[in-house]
Every structure is written in structure tokens, then in C-alpha cells.
Amino acid sequence: MNYYDKCVLELDNLRNADVVTTIAIESSCDETAVAILKNREVVVDLISSQIETHKKFGGVVPEIASRKHAEAIDNLVKAALAEAGLTFADIDIVAVTYGAGLLGALLVGVSYAKALAYALDKPLIAVDHVRGHIAANTIIHPDIAKPYVSLLCSGGHTEIVRVTEQGEETIGKTRDDAVGEAFDKVARVIGLPYPGGPEIEKAAKGIVPTIEFSRPLKDEPGYDFSYSGLKTQVINYVRNREQKGIVVDRGGVAAAFQRMAVSMLVDNTIRACVDSGISTVSAGGGVCANGYLREELAKACAARGITLYLPDKRLCTDNAAMIGARAYAMVREGASPASLALDAEPNL
Ligand code: KG4
Ligand code: ZN
Numbered sequence: 001m002n003y004y005d006k007c008v009l010e011l012d013n014l015r016n017a018d019v020v021t022t023i024a025i026e027s028s029c030d031e032t033a034v035a036i037l038k039n040r041e042v043v044v045d046l047i048s049s050q051i052e053t054h055k056k057f058g059g060v061v062p063e064i065a066s067r068k069h070a071e072a073i074d075n076l077v078k079a080a081l082a083e084a085g086l087t088f089a090d091i092d093i094v095a096v097t098y099g100a101g102l103l104g105a106l107l108v109g110v111s112y113a114k115a116l117a118y119a120l121d122k123p124l125i126a127v128d129h130v131r132g133h134i135a136a137n138t139i140i141h142p143d144i145a146k147p148y149v150s151l152l153c154s155g156g157h158t159e160i161v162r163v164t165e166q167g168e169e170t171i172g173k174t175r176d177d178a179v180g181e182a183f184d185k186v187a188r189v190i191g192l193p194y195p196g197g198p199e200i201e202k203a204a205k206g207i208v209p210t211i212e213f214s215r216p217l218k219d220e221p222g223y224d225f226s227y228s229g230l231k232t233q234v235i236n237y238v239r240n241r242e243q244k245g246i247v248v249d250r251g252g253v254a255a256a257f258q259r260m261a262v263s264m265l266v267d268n269t270i271r272a273c274v275d276s277g278i279s280t281v282s283a284g285g286g287v288c289a290n291g292y293l294r295e296e297l298a299k300a301c302a303a304r305g306i307t308l309y310l311p312d313k314r315l316c317t318d319n320a321a322m323i324g325a326r327a328y329a330m331v332r333e334g335a336s337p338a339s340l341a342l343d344a345e346p347n348l
Helices: 003-014 051-055 062-084 103-120 129-140 179-189 196-204 227-243 250-276 291-303 321-332
Strands: 021-026 031-038 041-049 093-099 124-128 148-153 158-164 167-173 280-284 307-309
Touching: 021 062, 021 103, 021 321, 031 062, 031 321, 041 062, 041 321, 051 062, 062 103, 093 103, 093 129, 093 321, 103 124, 124 129, 124 321, 129 148, 129 280, 129 321, 148 250, 158 250, 167 250, 179 196, 179 227, 179 250, 196 250, 196 291, 227 250, 250 280, 250 291, 280 291, 291 307
Parallel strands: 021 093, 093 124, 148 280, 280 307
Antiparallel strands: 021 031, 031 041, 148 158, 158 167
């Protein structure tokens, strides 16, 4: 029997197996990550971050990211097995992020995972990175009941999805920049290092902003966002001050931007719940590591009797545990194995 047909049978058996042991690989951007899970339980979750390297350039340099992934991946897989006290023989499935992300970076993980799956004669599961972020919550809260509203906010996506028994419907999304992208760009404009999100949060801490940025799409119905609109206001404010020789108050700008960026996320999410009669929110993505967003979302949900599920901060930013959790759900739902022709899909 050929490799693919064997994997189809194997996945069929695993669908009802007591324990599925997954090795998951994530290399879509600037973190090489490997995790091992037994069902949804995370046994090890390793991340080799490239942040210090890219910091020097003020952002992710794709070519360097790919090279760093290639350097790190094999050692990280071996370290994960060692830490878990397992060998390759214990692995049931190989899961990998195949998109969205940087093409060269994704290719490192995809090529490695294909070779590993084939060498082990085990099924390969191709995971959509964004779906991984959504699955992060299921690691700690496996039984989030439908219907719920899912808020996804990362460096590449800003979306509100209504999840019901009938399926998933994107009811709001950014029309231009993702919220994380806006955090990163605003940080750059006020002279803060990459990655900008955590730096803005730090700079804004304890400051009550006096600058008022206006809300993009304020009078429009629906749940869309425009973060480019907000970013442009910040840039204009900063440039205007600089031209007049006025010192820019970094903390004040960071706090005012953060307040509006977060208020847009929180308000649209709550409105989506109220309009749909839904009383559960599941949030995820790198920007959900932001303490101010976590507090504001928690307050707004509590005020309306909405139950909020938020992953730990560590599981909000890129990691392989969430990729493993998504792959596990796919196996239980009867997914097909990926073929060895699997390609990276940067714009998935
Ligand atoms: O989910 P993620 O790790 O990668 C993508 O899939 O994009 O998200 C990265 C984004 C970056 O834009 C980063 O600045 C932002 O998440 N981020 C934050 C915080 N931590 C990470 N934004 C605001 N506050 C934070 N604490
Ligand atoms: Zn991500």
C-alpha cells in the first residue's frame, strides 16, 4: 500500500483512539516552534524566538527568518522529544502550519514536516495558522459551547467570526491593516523597538491619555475595522508636532492609540454578541496578550453577562501547541491527511 493510502487508514483508526500523540511544527513568521501533545494536553511547547535578530532591523526580515528556522528546527524537534521523554516511534501524527505567513519561513516547516511524516510513515496534517489561534482556547477550555463570537486579533488578521451549529461566518474584519500591524507601525513612528505591541503596552502603562483620536468607521453599520485610518491619525499627529519642534509625548500617544485600538475591538465584539443574542466570546491572537485589552474585554463582557474565554498570554502569540490542538480537533472530525505535494500558502 502506498504512503498516502496508509495514512488515510491510520487517520481513520486515530479518529476514535484513546490517545493521539501529535508533534506540531510552526514556522510562519519569526518564531520556530515545536510542541508535543497527547490529545489536547500539551506535553512540551518549545519556542525558539528570532526577535533579538530582527530587532536590529526594526521588523522581520523574511530571508533571515527562513535561515533561522532552518538552523533551529531539527534541534528543536529533538529537544521536544527529549523533554517529553518520547522517541519518534511514539508519534502518531505530524502537524504543520502551511499558511498564512511568510513564504520562505513556512516552507522550512512544511518541508521538514513532510520529510518527517514520510520517514515515520505517519499522517501529515496541514493546519491553517489562523485556525490554530482560534484553537488555542480549546487547550484550556475544551468545551466552549456553540454559539459563540470569536475575536481574532494578530499581526496579520483582525476578524469577528460568529460560530454556530450551522457553521462559521465572518461578520466583521479589517478593511486594511490588522490591529497588530497598526501596533507595530505606531511603535515605529514614536521610536519604540520591534515588536511594537508589547512596547506600546509598556509605554502606555499607567497613563490616562489626553489626546483623542477619532474612531474610524464610526457611523457605519456592521463590525468592520479600519486600523490604517487610526494609524494615519497617529502618524499625522506625531509629524505635525515634530515639524513644529514640539516634543512628542510617547507615553501619551501610545496610551491614546491603545485606548482607541482596544475600544474598537471590544465594542464591535460586544455589539456582535448583543445583536446575535450570543453570550459567549472566545478571543485569541497575538494582540490578546495585551493586558489592557484583556482587562477591557473582561469588564465589558462581565457588564453584559457574557462569558469570556481567553488563552494564557503565552498561547496568544505564535506557538506550536495551538497548531497541535487544531490538528487534534481535525483528526477527531475525520480530516484527510495532507499529501506529500503539500505546498506553503502564504495568503491562505
Ligand atoms: O499572533 P501573532 O504572534 O502573530 C501573527 O500571527 O501575526 O501576533 C503578532 C502581533 C504583533 O503585531 C505584535 O505586536 C502583537 O501581536 N502583540 C501585541 C502584544 N503582544 C504581541 N500587541 C499588543 N500588545 C501586546 N502585548
Ligand atoms: Zn499568529
